[in-house]
Amino acid sequence: MRIGLDMMGGDFAPAEAVKGVKLYLDAVASDAHLVLIGDESQLAPLLADAQLDQSKYSVVHSSQVIGMDEHPTRALKEKPHSSISIGFHLLKNEKIDAFISAGNTGAMMVGTFYSIKAIDGVQRPTISTLVPRENGSQGLLLDVGINADCKPENLVQFAILGSLYSKHILKIDNPKVGLLNIGEEEGKGNLLAQATYPLLKENKLINFIGNIEGRDLFSGKADVMVCEGFTGNIVLKLAESFYDISVRRNIQDDYLKQFDSESYGGTPVLGVSKPVIIGHGISKGLAFQNMILLAQQMIESKLLEEIKESFHSNS
Amino acid sequence: MRIGLDMMGGDFAPAEAVKGVKLYLDAVASDAHLVLIGDESQLAPLLADAQLDQSKYSVVHSSQVIGMDEHPTRALKEKPHSSISIGFHLLKNEKIDAFISAGNTGAMMVGTFYSIKAIDGVQRPTISTLVPRENGSQGLLLDVGINADCKPENLVQFAILGSLYSKHILKIDNPKVGLLNIGEEEGKGNLLAQATYPLLKENKLINFIGNIEGRDLFSGKADVMVCEGFTGNIVLKLAESFYDISVRRNIQDDYLKQFDSESYGGTPVLGVSKPVIIGHGISKGLAFQNMILLAQQMIESKLLEEIKESFHSNS
Numbered sequence: 001m002r003i004g005l006d007m008m009g010g011d012f013a014p015a016e017a018v019k020g021v022k023l024y025l026d027a028v029a030s031d032a033h034l035v036l037i038g039d040e041s042q043l044a045p046l047l048a049d050a051q052l053d054q055s056k057y058s059v060v061h062s063s064q065v066i067g068m069d070e071h072p073t074r075a076l077k078e079k080p081h082s083s084i085s086i087g088f089h090l091l092k093n094e095k096i097d098a099f100i101s102a103g104n105t106g107a108m109m110v111g112t113f114y115s116i117k118a119i120d121g122v123q124r125p126t127i128s129t130l131v132p133r134e135n136g137s138q139g140l141l142l143d144v145g146i147n148a149d150c151k152p153e154n155l156v157q158f159a160i161l162g163s164l165y166s167k168h169i170l171k172i173d174n175p176k177v178g179l180l181n182i183g184e185e186e187g188k189g190n191l192l193a194q195a196t197y198p199l200l201k202e203n204k205l206i207n208f209i210g211n212i213e214g215r216d217l218f219s220g221k222a223d224v225m226v227c228e229g230f231t232g233n234i235v236l237k238l239a240e241s242f243y244d245i246s247v248r249r250n251i252q253d254d255y256l257k258q259f260d261s262e263s264y265g266g267t268p269v270l271g272v273s274k275p276v277i278i279g280h281g282i283s284k285g286l287a288f289q290n291m292i293l294l295a296q297q298m299i300e301s302k303l304l305e306e307i308k309e310s311f312h313s314n315s
Numbered sequence: 316m317r318i319g320l321d322m323m324g325g326d327f328a329p330a331e332a333v334k335g336v337k338l339y340l341d342a343v344a345s346d347a348h349l350v351l352i353g354d355e356s357q358l359a360p361l362l363a364d365a366q367l368d369q370s371k372y373s374v375v376h377s378s379q380v381i382g383m384d385e386h387p388t389r390a391l392k393e394k395p396h397s398s399i400s401i402g403f404h405l406l407k408n409e410k411i412d413a414f415i416s417a418g419n420t421g422a423m424m425v426g427t428f429y430s431i432k433a434i435d436g437v438q439r440p441t442i443s444t445l446v447p448r449e450n451g452s453q454g455l456l457l458d459v460g461i462n463a464d465c466k467p468e469n470l471v472q473f474a475i476l477g478s479l480y481s482k483h484i485l486k487i488d489n490p491k492v493g494l495l496n497i498g499e500e501e502g503k504g505n506l507l508a509q510a511t512y513p514l515l516k517e518n519k520l521i522n523f524i525g526n527i528e529g530r531d532l533f534s535g536k537a538d539v540m541v542c543e544g545f546t547g548n549i550v551l552k553l554a555e556s557f558y559d560i561s562v563r564r565n566i567q568d569d570y571l572k573q574f575d576s577e578s579y580g581g582t583p584v585l586g587v588s589k590p591v592i593i594g595h596g597i598s599k600g601l602a603f604q605n606m607i608l609l610a611q612q613m614i615e616s617k618l619l620e621e622i623k624e625s626f627h628s629n630s
Contacts (some may be wrong), residue, residue, distance in 0.1 A: 134560065145497055148505035182460055182548040190463035190545040214552030218560065230505040231546050233497040237529030238550060242557055245449065245533065245570070253566055 001031060003295045004096035007038030008065045008083040009103025010283045014038050017102075018046040020288020025056050027289070032296050035096050037062050037083045062086050065103075068281055072106030076114075084108065088115035091274055098295035100266065102279030102287070109146055112269050112276045119304075121311030124154050125271035126161060126229075127278065129236050130170075132258035133220040138170055141180075141217070141225045142270070145233035152196040155179070155226050159206050160310055161270040162224035168303040169294070170223075178212035178222025180231060185211070192228065200226075205310055265290030268298060271307070275299060316346060318610045319411035322353030323380045323398040324418025325598045329353050332417075333361040335603020340371050342604070347611050350411050352377050352398045377401050380418075383596055387421030391429075399423065403430035406589055413610035415581065417594030417602070424461055427584050427591045434619075436626030439469050440586035441476060441544075442593065444551050445485075447573035448535040453485055456495075456532070456540045457585070460548035467511040470494070470541050474521045475625055476585040477539035483618040484609070485538075493527035493537025495546060501525070507543065515541075520625055580605030583613060586622070590614060 005021065007014040021034060034057040036043065043059055064082040066075040076085055087099045088111040101108055118125050128142035140162045147154060159177045166175035179200055181189040186197050188211060200208040212222050217235065227235075243259035257263075265287045266279035275298040277291050298304070320336065322329040336349060349372040351358065358374055379397040381390040391400055402414045403426040416423055433440050443457035457473050458465070474492045481490035494515055496504040501512050503526060515523040527537050532550065542550075558574035572578075580602045581594035590613040592606050613619070 134563075148497060148508075180549060182463060182545055190543070193463075193545070214549035214554075215556040215559070217553055218556060227549075228505070230497055230508070231549055234495060234529035234542075234546055234550065235553060238532055238553060239529075241530040241533060244530070248449075249568055249570060251566055251568055251571075253564055255560070255564060256566075 001296065001299050002033045002035055002096045003292055003299070004035040004037060004087050004090055004099040005288070005292065006083040006087050006099070006101035006103055007036050007043055008062065009101040010279060011068070011281050012284055013102070014042055015046060016284045017288050018043070018050055019285030020292065021057065022050045022052060023285050023289035024292040025052055028293060028296070030296055032292075033057065034292065035060055035090065037087050037090070039063065039065075060086060060090070066107050068104055070104060070107070072104060072110045075104065075107055076110055084111055088112070091276070092116060097299050098275035098277065100277045100279065100291045100295055102266065102281060102283040102291075105278055108276065108278045109269070112272055116272055116274050116276070118271055119273055119308055119311055122161070122271035122307075123157060124150070125269050126158050127267045127269055128162060128165070129267055130264040131217060131225070132255070133218050134255060135220045137172070137220060139217075139220065139223050139225060140166055140170065141227070141232055141235065143227070143229035143232050144236045144267070145229045147229040149230070150192065150228040152192060152199050155192070155196045155228065156199045156203055157271070159200055159203070159208070159224060159226045161307060162226065163206050164303060164306050164310065165268070165270060166223050168301040168306065169297055172223050174207050175223035176209045176221070177206045177224045177226065178209055178216065180225050180227035181211035181213065183211060184213065262286045263290070265294060268294065273304065275304070316611065316614050317348045317350055317411045318607055318614070319350040319352060319402050319405055319414045320603070320607065321398040321402050321414070321416035321418055322351050322358055323377065324416040325594060326383070326596050327599055328417070329357055330361060331599045332603050333358070333365055334600030335607065336372065337365045337367060338600050338604035339607040340367055343608060343611070345611055347607075348372065349607065350375055350405065352402050352405070354378065354380075375401060375405070381422050383419055385419060385422070387419060387425040390419065390422055391425055399426055403427070406431060406591070412614050413590035413592065415592045415594065415606045415610055417581065417596060417598040417606075420593055423591065423593045424584070427587055431587055431589050431591070433586055434588055434623055434626055437476075437586035438472060439465070440584050441473050442582045442584055443477060443480070444582060445579040446532060446540070447570070448533050449570060450535045452487070452535060454532075454535065454538050454540060455481055455485065456542070456547055456550065458542070458544035458547050459551045459582070460544045462544040463548075464545070465507065465543035467507065467514050470507070470511045470543065471514045471518055472586070474515055474518070474523070474539060474541045476622065477541065478521050479618060479621050479625065480583070480585060481538050483616040483621065484612055487538050489522050490538035491524045491536070492521045492539045492541060493524055493531065495529075495540050495542035496526035497528065499526050499528065577602045578605070580609060583609065588619065590619070
């Protein structure tokens, strides 16, 4: 198992990426080999300091970096020697089994779609966010931003992808699917939600429990919460801002602490043929460790296989 | 000035409504006369206990109550002697200048549209919520639920209505208008947001500052935050749930306390010809007091007049 990691992505790269590698190698007994993609001259002293087991990783040099604010398509085209471009090249050519970056999100999305393909039958790959719940478990909200306008069929596919992710990675049996809406009863909501409800209800691949409202997001009422990416992205950033407010106001609370993006690391792109994980730009060591762990879990689990089966028999 | 109050609406009626009346009359020096609509036999002992100045109010008897879960249109038709039906009858016939209820929200909306009209030129009346900001000021988010599907022109009208409300009631000069979206630059967002941006930009009646994201809701970046009612309602209920979580977890924080719906009372229906204020079902005395105060401010201010002028010259 070879996991590729962009060492140059994110606001605190490469130092925090190296910290994440160390945390992972120290804590996790795994046969994973890490492929660290980045500027050799910057990485060498950091890796030496970290005193890592040299059999556990190798470095692939990249001479360019895609900045956080660069135009995704243009940057990928103009910077073939960037860590992100090289990462996708390695992934496409099966030199690595998963690719992780906390760099330019747009470039990660474009790179994903151009280098590896959507799984047959998946109309729109999606990204999600973990939602900490008061009962200690984790829910999943999707889409959170790459599909701003959706058709009902897209939301049904998100429900299937999210259910399989919950089952295989979050270890939730028969996860409950809720449609994020503005009322509880069938028939409530905007035109999209009204049209999506009956499709979710009749779908045999998921355990649909009905509509959930904004107040139910953290209650555990549903494990997989489905919406288009416009609402999902606003909800995600709003929840993150609540965490930021709690930090600024020095509120000490174990539950609110779980909203720290460090604790969940990154989001996988669901519906594509290989594991791609996109981290927050502010990722630090713990987030990188968690992303590497997630990549390992996604490779070891039957998640991708089951997604392929579900959409094959359904398409 | 005569302000009508439904004494039978809300989970804690009529006792908390009476408390609100007492709080208002004790605290506010006003020539407002309150018209209390409710069951006389239930109200009489409560009003006697409260020891109110009898010149300041009168009671209009209602023999029926519309329950919180009743079907709005059916209930209004079948219960002409309910406090909500009588309230709208009085408002329509100019026996009261404003009507307030914490009862069935749907019945309040239907009653508003049937008994008093939308202001000429207003395509869709709207409801909003106050947003407490960390800097101590209050923002306004609209629509928060009655217009789940919108056209770009509707959002522009919400921006105008919200700006006038901010100016006249919240006393914010030249309020900044932001479009709730999933990116900062023009061109970002779903089709609705993309089409709305240029219309807001060219509109002379508002001070448009561009897109705002979910994380900007509490930052004060914009005073008036515009979106369709689907996203707005989910954001509103999500924010309320954060407050509920902080209460359950016994988090003591002055800023989070402002999210208590009691502190802002109710939401006016904007874009209709007379002040109608809808309260939360869980309203207690303080919320009722604040709603009566808001009704007074809306009658005294030039808000409705200016809305009529803006839409007249614009329609």
